Amino acid sequence: MKAAIIGDIHSNLEALQAVIKNIKKRSIKRTFCVGDLVGYGANPNECIELCLKEAHAIVAGNHDYAAVDKTDVRTFNPVAAEAIRWTQNNTKKENLDKLKSLKLSTTVDSILLVHASPIKPEMWNYLFSLEEFEHEFSSFKEKVCFIGHSHIPSAAFQDANGYTDFLRENPFPLIAKRKYIINVGSVGQPRDLDPRASYAIYDGNNNSIEIIRLEYNIPLAQQKIIDAGLPEVLADRLLMGK
Ligand SMILES: [Fe+2]
Numbered sequence: 001m002k003a004a005i006i007g008d009i010h011s012n013l014e015a016l017q018a019v020i021k022n023i024k025k026r027s028i029k030r031t032f033c034v035g036d037l038v039g040y041g042a043n044p045n046e047c048i049e050l051c052l053k054e055a056h057a058i059v060a061g062n063h064d065y066a067a068v069d070k071t072d073v074r075t076f077n078p079v080a081a082e083a084i085r086w087t088q089n090n091t092k093k094e095n096l097d098k099l100k101s102l103k104l105s106t107t108v109d110s111i112l113l114v115h116a117s118p119i120k121p122e123m124w125n126y127l128f129s130l131e132e133f134e135h136e137f138s139s140f141k142e143k144v145c146f147i148g149h150s151h152i153p154s155a156a157f158q159d160a161n162g163y164t165d166f167l168r169e170n171p172f173p174l175i176a177k178r179k180y181i182i183n184v185g186s187v188g189q190p191r192d193l194d195p196r197a198s199y200a201i202y203d204g205n206n207n208s209i210e211i212i213r214l215e216y217n218i219p220l221a222q223q224k225i226i227d228a229g230l231p232e233v234l235a236d237r238l239l240m241g242k
């Protein structure tokens with residue numbers, strides 16, 4: 001199986017369209033989504049509808065659940081909370097119902113999809129340090145777990161002896177008897193100081209994974225945020241990649 005894994009789209013239609021176009025250009029037939037379709041950006045309906053059309057499996061992110069009151073928005077910072085309230089007022093009921101129906105995790109073949117962390121997806125914990133990644137491996141049986149949430153692409157493995165480390169090459173091979181946690185980065189709001197959209201390609205035939213970065217029309221996404229009356233800092237950060 002060859003598949004694209006996308007996530008943290010955050011209502012950024014320009015970024016999502018660029019990523020979908022790139023996936024199609026590579027003739028990849030399956031797409032999975034690790035959540036956060038909405039929040040921050042100006043096109044929640046279009047992003048939900050395009051994701052539902054293109055993705056074969058989608059799990060919920062904390063912003064998706066906050067938009068439908070399944071996660072407490074009071075845990076969000078003020079700007080994120082304001083964007084959630086805007087999203088609630090500007091998203092069709094049928095699309096909000098789709099967000100409400102998303103599950104916290106799902107397995108496709110030997111792949112686990114979850115937004116934040118495999119141990120307790122509902123806690124929305126962030127994985128940054130090696131210790132934080134190491135702690136998670138015993139909680140799932142699949143060979144590869146794809147995550148998002150931090151908006152920072154990264155990859156960690158654990159071998160049969162429990163040795164855990166980050167992978168720094170890209171692309172990288174999947175080695176027998178190792179398990180992997182891959183953060184695919186963010187389509188619509190990257191935070192690793194690289195403003196290009198990020199997603200991952202899983203190649204189960206050649207046993208490899210690659211993180212892809214793509215330029216997209218950032219000025220248009222920024223203008224839409226400003227025109228929508230969303231906080232301007234959300235437009236500024238798209239260009240900064242943080
Ligand atoms: Fe996110």
